[in-house]
């Protein structure tokens with residue numbers, strides 16, 4: 395699966411014509427992450443090609459906030475969604491217009507709201523308290539805040555890795571409270587220019603995403619009369635997943651886009667002046683990133699073979715299964731400079747940390763390898779380094795490169 399996106403030559407992983415050992419020399423140290431800009435560009439072109447012109451494509455910065463990557467993406471997507479003032483700065487630094495940046499998150503501080511209001515970006519307000527605060531901040535700064543309401547819908551996305559809406563959630567305002575919230579906004583003189591619904595993520599089932607989006611559309615239509623002015627932005631979230639594990643199927647992009655395009659038509663019929671936004675994170679960058687580490691020891695313990703790498707969960711918490719995975723399964727992994735040898739062995743791949751949690755692969759079959767070889771972990775372009783406890787045990791900070 396994931397590995398198929400990359401080129402191999404003489405057993406070696408090549409990245410745009412450069413063999414992995416040469417790339418490691420040019421980076422200067424292991425471990426490191428690399429992100430392949432061609433793969434990211436291809437993925438974005440593919441989605442844009444399949445989705446109707448009714449949709450704008452945004453990137454959720456938290457999936458991978460590497461500054462060079464954000465600059466690269468700023469020319470390919472229509473907007474950025476940020477979740478902190480730090481991400482806001484990255485988005486603005488990239489040259490993305492403030493108009494096309496939105497800010498979601500359940501715990502925005504006054505300081506962050508002040509920065510967002512001054513920048514002129516769209517703030518997805520997630521509670522009544524936040525509405526009062528942003529109103530006051532707007533008054534103090536003498537700037538009209540740009541506000542969208544993040545709604546917590548009354549349904550969830552089935553068959554998704556992460557449920558972000560439905561039931562009791564810290565995210566957004568319960569949809570049934572919309573009428574009273576609109577009343578408060580009116581009193582405060584706040585114009586609600588957008589709606590945001592993010593029901594779930596990491597779904598590989600096109601039908602589940604479509605079903606959730608149909609419910610979002612129905613909810614919006616039902617609530618239409620509460621929006622006092624024309625809605626400028628309808629942000630439907632995203633939730634497109636990528637296959638991490640054996641037997642995970644890739645999402646069917648044809649089926650998905652056909653279903654979404656129908657939703658887009660329905661929205662356009664009801665809300666002629668709205669732009670419809672899909673915000674994707676991992677689907678845009680996840681498959682284009684690889685974590686590379688070096689084998690520093692190979693040992694046997696009571697019949698089991700261990701490859702000990704120079705990095706582990708401190709750089710790649712997700713691959714260790716400790717970032718919200720219920721059953722620990724292996725990310726796709728190869729020996730990057732001896733990918734497909736006939737001689738194979740079953741190994742456990744561990745990092746240098748003194749904890750059994752630091753396991754990046756359990757009982758995986760790989761080519762027989764030696765100390766000094768490179769291990770590549772695929773599907774690592776999203777929720778990698780910045781979602782990992784890099785300081786844990788005090789190893790050096792590692793590099794990320796955009797190729």
Ligand SMILES: *Cc1c(COP(=O)(O)O)cnc(C)c1O
Nearest residue numbers: 454457498592595596674675676
């Ligand atoms: C995290 C997040 C995303 C991106 O999720 P992916 O699973 O990476 O696609 C999109 N929207 C919001 C509001 C988020 O919090």
